[in-house]
Amino acid sequence: MKKIGIVAGLVFFVSLLTTPLPAQDVVRFSIPLPLTGSNAKFGEIEKNAYEIALEEINAKGGIKGKKVALEFEDSQGKPEVTRSIAEKLIDVKKQPVLFGEYSSSCSKALAALADERKTPYLVVTGATDDITQQNYKYIFRMNPSNAYYASGMMSFLKEVVKPTSIAILYESSDFGTSGAEDMVKQAEKFGIKVLVKEKYEKGAVDFKPILSKVKAAAPDVIYMVSYVMDASLLMKHIKELRIDSKLFAGGAAGFAIPEFVESAKDAAEYVVTATLWSPQVAYSGAKEFAEKYKKMYKDYPSYHGAEAYSALYVIKDALERAKSWTADDIRIAMEATNMMTAFGPIKFEDKEGYTNQNFMDTLVMQVIKANHETIWPQKYASAKYIYPIPRWRDRK
Amino acid sequence: MAIQVELFLQTLIAGILLGGLYALIGIGMTLIMGVMKIINLAHGELMMVAMYIAYWLFTLLHLDPYLSLFVAMPALFFFGVALQKYLINPVLKVDSILPENQVILTVGIGMVLANLATIFFTSNYRSTPVDYATKAFYLTDFWKNAPIELSLSFSWSLSFLMAVIITIALWFFLTRTDTGKSIRATAQDLDAALLMGVNVGKIRVATFGIGCALVGAAGCLFLPIYYLFPSLGGQFTLIAFVITILGGLGSTVGAIIGGVILGIFESMTATYLGMGWAPVGRFLIFVAALVFLPGGVASLLRKKKFGK
Numbered sequence: 001m002k003k004i005g006i007v008a009g010l011v012f013f014v015s016l017l018t019t020p021l022p023a024q025d026v027v028r029f030s031i032p033l034p035l036t037g038s039n040a041k042f043g044e045i046e047k048n049a050y051e052i053a054l055e056e057i058n059a060k061g062g063i064k065g066k067k068v069a070l071e072f073e074d075s076q077g078k079p080e081v082t083r084s085i086a087e088k089l090i091d092v093k094k095q096p097v098l099f100g101e102y103s104s105s106c107s108k109a110l111a112a113l114a115d116e117r118k119t120p121y122l123v124v125t126g127a128t129d130d131i132t133q134q135n136y137k138y139i140f141r142m143n144p145s146n147a148y149y150a151s152g153m154m155s156f157l158k159e160v161v162k163p164t165s166i167a168i169l170y171e172s173s174d175f176g177t178s179g180a181e182d183m184v185k186q187a188e189k190f191g192i193k194v195l196v197k198e199k200y201e202k203g204a205v206d207f208k209p210i211l212s213k214v215k216a217a218a219p220d221v222i223y224m225v226s227y228v229m230d231a232s233l234l235m236k237h238i239k240e241l242r243i244d245s246k247l248f249a250g251g252a253a254g255f256a257i258p259e260f261v262e263s264a265k266d267a268a269e270y271v272v273t274a275t276l277w278s279p280q281v282a283y284s285g286a287k288e289f290a291e292k293y294k295k296m297y298k299d300y301p302s303y304h305g306a307e308a309y310s311a312l313y314v315i316k317d318a319l320e321r322a323k324s325w326t327a328d329d330i331r332i333a334m335e336a337t338n339m340m341t342a343f344g345p346i347k348f349e350d351k352e353g354y355t356n357q358n359f360m361d362t363l364v365m366q367v368i369k370a371n372h373e374t375i376w377p378q379k380y381a382s383a384k385y386i387y388p389i390p391r392w393r394d395r396k
Numbered sequence: 397m398a399i400q401v402e403l404f405l406q407t408l409i410a411g412i413l414l415g416g417l418y419a420l421i422g423i424g425m426t427l428i429m430g431v432m433k434i435i436n437l438a439h440g441e442l443m444m445v446a447m448y449i450a451y452w453l454f455t456l457l458h459l460d461p462y463l464s465l466f467v468a469m470p471a472l473f474f475f476g477v478a479l480q481k482y483l484i485n486p487v488l489k490v491d492s493i494l495p496e497n498q499v500i501l502t503v504g505i506g507m508v509l510a511n512l513a514t515i516f517f518t519s520n521y522r523s524t525p526v527d528y529a530t531k532a533f534y535l536t537d538f539w540k541n542a543p544i545e546l547s548l549s550f551s552w553s554l555s556f557l558m559a560v561i562i563t564i565a566l567w568f569f570l571t572r573t574d575t576g577k578s579i580r581a582t583a584q585d586l587d588a589a590l591l592m593g594v595n596v597g598k599i600r601v602a603t604f605g606i607g608c609a610l611v612g613a614a615g616c617l618f619l620p621i622y623y624l625f626p627s628l629g630g631q632f633t634l635i636a637f638v639i640t641i642l643g644g645l646g647s648t649v650g651a652i653i654g655g656v657i658l659g660i661f662e663s664m665t666a667t668y669l670g671m672g673w674a675p676v677g678r679f680l681i682f683v684a685a686l687v688f689l690p691g692g693v694a695s696l697l698r699k700k701k702f703g704k
Binding site for chain 1: 623
């Protein structure tokens with residue numbers, strides 16, 4: 001009797017799980033994101049941003065009259081986990097279009113799989129160049145690739161700082177390596193001598209030895225590609241060693257989020273960083289999104305948030321224009337995308353070896369009085385840049 | 397020339413400071429190794445636990461990480477005692493195919509701790525922004541016309557100094573007190589110690605507690621100069637392991653020397669070879685120690701007759 005009860009209970013439970021919910025007027029998307037692990041901070045920012053966009057879209061009637069529902073799958077920032085999530089989405093959930101992920105290595109793994117399975121995938125934040133350099137037909141990227149992260153920074157360097165030498169420090173990941181390689185190429189193009197180019201393992205305790213070497217080389221600019229805690233350790237150690245370069249520059253990521261200033265405190269002052277977006281930028285909807293995010297989560301979103309927020313709008317736009325919601329029709333609709341978002345203009349182009357890549361202006365921010373201010377290009381600036389920066393010993 | 401001298405000296409300073417802290421991590425593991433004959437692979441995770449204690453004391457009560465030593469060390473001591481009493485000792489008594497299944501148990505304990513920390517505290521990176529974080533002493537402040545400029549970080553030096561004080565205190569404890577002598581006796585010859593009336597069971601429990609308290613102290617000293625996240629343990633377990641092998645299994649003096657050697661070696665590789673090489677260097681030392689110096693630094697000391 002007891003056994004029958006258990007079986008009956010199990011059957012009931014299973015049927016609960018498998019009963020199809022009224023699915024016809026809801027369109028569901030699962031988004032792989034690193035919700036635990038070392039990139040969880042960024043995963044959380046993006047998740048929040050997706051939810052804001054979701055709420056707005058549903059409030060305005062959803063996509064073609066259907067309500068949108070989002071689910072988040074934790075990829076732990078591991079490419080192999082991302083891959084298995086994507087396989088599940090394609091094979092089991094039959095999701096016709098994929099988007100999401102944070103890091104370059106995860107996005108790259110997802111892109112390879114999605115193209116093989118002929119499912120469109122919108123890369124939202126993965127920045128390493130080669131994701132859109134493989135002639136993938138089904139892969140679209142809305143964020144500029146790493147090579148273009150530095151373009152705004154380069155014009156700032158060329159017009160204001162005019163350095164003759166540079167030292168590059170970078171994390172030994174996909175993101176760090178490609179960021180550093182691109183900086184080397186740009187520097188060579190403009191005749192800036194690369195004096196030191198060193199990589200480090202994420203999680204290093206002490207940067208002083210390598211920084212002493214940088215100090216001995218005395219470069220005009222120190223350019224660093226790091227995530228947030230390494231970024232603040234680097235600046236703290238630079239302050240301790242009193243390395244007086246003309247400029248300390250970061251390549252987005254860790255340098256561009258408020259935690260950097262919180263953690264590095266006064267050592268963060270005057271540091272400039274490339275960024276793709278900032279809350280004060282003049283794109284329509286950018287400020288509104290930033291304020292809404294701040295109201296809900298007590299902090300301004302980083303550019304990752306704006307990317308995620310806009311990604312859902314890009315998907316909505318493509319789905320509304322697609323003839324049918326099959327992978328191929330969605331791909332055709334995506335290719336024709338030409339829209340303005342809170343993150344900036346989105347248009348997928350094939351040029352300079354890239355396929356379906358969005359090209360846009362990048363910005364430069366500087367930490368001024370413990371706040372990130374947009375300083376370059378000057379038409380988008382929220383504050384006048386401070387240059388030359390004072391020497392360490394002259395700071396209070 | 398002056399620049400090269402400055403570079404070398406600055407690297408050496410960094411290496412010695414780092415080495416002092418490494419040594420403190422290594423001593424805890426080596427002490428447990430000596431008495432229990434097992435490698436405690438949850439060592440780094442225990443350090444992580446202490447760091448969270450210090451972090452929350454700082455965030456909630458604004459207690460300086462250095463003062464939280466006095467909370468974190470006893471806390472970790474009792475935590476270690478409990479681990480030994482209720483988890484490791486019962487496993488010691490069970491017969492199994494694997495001769496050292498307590499080692500596997502410590503791996504499990506480490507994983508549980510890391511995952512609990514992720515659940516309770518999320519995987520966010522955290523740091524304690526203390527006011528003196530970037531304060532440093534400069535050679536030119538003391539000697540106006542110095543040909544070279546050297547800097548000595550305030551928090552790094554303080555951490556190093558505390559590590560030295562704790563190590564000296566431990567040395568007095570091990571050589572001057574009955575409990576300390578019993579610990580050394582147990583490490584040297586378990587059967588003889590038993591025959592001499594040492595309560596080996598109790599000594600084991602105490603040693604595990606002390607080992608944990610030491611790595612807890614290291615955690616508090618690392619917090620102001622580093623940062624914190626739940627999976628940080630593995631990296632430090634590895635460092636402690638390398639130091640224990642390098643120092644000679646179970647030798648305290650060996651662990652101190654091993655720690656300093658590793659610290660200097662890592663800093664030198666970072667400066668002269670490149671920072672990406674530091675992990676490779678760590679394993680090179682590890683393998684070299686196993687092949688060329690199986691007894692570690694301790695065996696050299698023994699030959700020269702000034703160690704025990």
